[in-house]
Amino acid sequence: MRELLVEHPFFADLDSETLDLLAGCARNERIGAGARILHEGDPANSFYAIREGKIALGSYVPGRGFTTVSTIGAGEVLGWSWLFPPYKWHFDAEAREDVSALSLDGACLRAKCDADPKLGYHLSQRFAKVMEARLGITLALLVDIYHS
Amino acid sequence: MIPRVHRVRERIQEQGDSVTLVIEPTDGEWKPFESGQFNMLWAFGVGEVPISISGDPSEPGRVYHTIHDVGAATHALCSLTPGEELGVRGPFGRPWDVNAAKGRDVVLLAGGIGLAPLRPVVYEMLARRAEFGHIALLVGARTPGDLLFPDELKAWRERGDIQVETTVDRYELGWSGHVGVVTTLMPLVAGDMAQTMGFVCGPEIMMRFGARSLMDRGVSEDDIQVSLERNMQCAVEQCGHCQFGEFFVCSDGPVFRWGRVAPMVGVREL
Numbered sequence: 180m181r182e183l184l185v186e187h188p189f190f191a192d193l194d195s196e197t198l199d200l201l202a203g204c205a206r207n208e209r210i211g212a213g214a215r216i217l218h219e220g221d222p223a224n225s226f227y228a229i230r231e232g233k234i235a236l237g238s239y240v241p242g243r244g245f246t247t248v249s250t251i252g253a254g255e256v257l258g259w260s261w262l263f264p265p266y267k268w269h270f271d272a273e274a275r276e277d278v279s280a281l282s283l284d285g286a287c288l289r290a291k292c293d294a295d296p297k298l299g300y301h302l303s304q305r306f307a308k309v310m311e312a313r314l315g316i317t318l319a320l321l322v323d324i325y326h327s
Numbered sequence: 328m329i330p331r332v333h334r335v336r337e338r339i340q341e342q343g344d345s346v347t348l349v350i351e352p353t354d355g356e357w358k359p360f361e362s363g364q365f366n367m368l369w370a371f372g373v374g375e376v377p378i379s380i381s382g383d384p385s386e387p388g389r390v391y392h393t394i395h396d397v398g399a400a401t402h403a404l405c406s407l408t409p410g411e412e413l414g415v416r417g418p419f420g421r422p423w424d425v426n427a428a429k430g431r432d433v434v435l436l437a438g439g440i441g442l443a444p445l446r447p448v449v450y451e452m453l454a455r456r457a458e459f460g461h462i463a464l465l466v467g468a469r470t471p472g473d474l475l476f477p478d479e480l481k482a483w484r485e486r487g488d489i490q491v492e493t494t495v496d497r498y499e500l501g502w503s504g505h506v507g508v509v510t511t512l513m514p515l516v517a518g519d520m521a522q523t524m525g526f527v528c529g530p531e532i533m534m535r536f537g538a539r540s541l542m543d544r545g546v547s548e549d550d551i552q553v554s555l556e557r558n559m560q561c562a563v564e565q566c567g568h569c570q571f572g573e574f575f576v577c578s579d580g581p582v583f584r585w586g587r588v589a590p591m592v593g594v595r596e597l
Contacts, residue, residue, distance in 0.1 A: 233505070235498075235506065237498070246498060247498035247506045248498075248506065249506050249507040249511065250494075250504075250505045250506045250507060250511075251511075252505075252514070252515065253514070253515075254514050255514065275503065315536075316507060316508055316510070316511055319508040319510065319533075319536050320496055320507075320508055322532060323469070323496075324438060324467075324508060324509075324529070324530060324532045324533035324536055325438050325439030325440075325467065325468060325469050325473070325496070325529060325530060325533060326439075326530060326532075
């Protein structure tokens, strides 16, 4: 498991001790195309480091069905609601293709972060970077960058 | 400075509000062009606008322009039908520096109508394929219905020697591709990008986001080429309308290295 973590960009440059802590909360998952991965309102128990495949993020809209807001793929991570109370998903996600991902257990990670603030710092920093990137994407979307 | 009369040979209705006009000179004297150059197209009785050439530089005799129908002059041009005439001045401007990418990996980043000025670069690079490393063409549009040249994108993807990725801002039923702005495609380009040459074309705000995302991946600002849009009127640096700091976009550009123009892009007064 540790070797798989090292291969994923989200965990790049973490020291051996931190990787060992993370590996204890991780498992390898395969998710078939079309499967629902996250459901709005459900407990946020984990996050996914995507190794292969494409995942659509969005919401179910009455009359329109699943409405995709963005897609993410290999090298990216899915889900940060496991980090913050009330630990519930705020959106839906489904696999657009067969997905291979590392799933990291939220409760396990939170307990380890409480015991080891260094781990909590590493993870918070990395998720903050993901959030910054997603906010930038949202800003680009809102300003309509293709409008001449 | 005097427009030469051209005749519309073919009118291709593109997706969205764009039209490609295939035109040829009535006097038979075709002028060669380089990828990234533009012509001033004159819709008689309406006005003149700068439009990038979107065709293959190695195809003599005809000139392709892909025009977005956004104003009076572009609407008049988009409404022309085969056999009708228009005035043409050009070609003008500094082209894309395709040779600067020889021996290197390439990322072509196009947003919206920005794929039209980059299409000649794709033709040129595919014709000289062995001279370049990995070529990635990343294309973004608002909706699937706004994606330019979808058949060509499909054909290029099927060649296998160019990575073609497309994304849209707004998902529509039936779309199975990526959803998100064009910069979200960047992680799909594998490898170290420190030696990559980037070509970015689209509305200026898109180019700012695009250049930034390339630099985030390690591309030097001087290895990023952008094609700027400004109010070009005379096209021969006499009128000053397209002055951009120390540059005239009509002759010093429209293609610039990002490092030269980045400090000025986004300055409200320019």
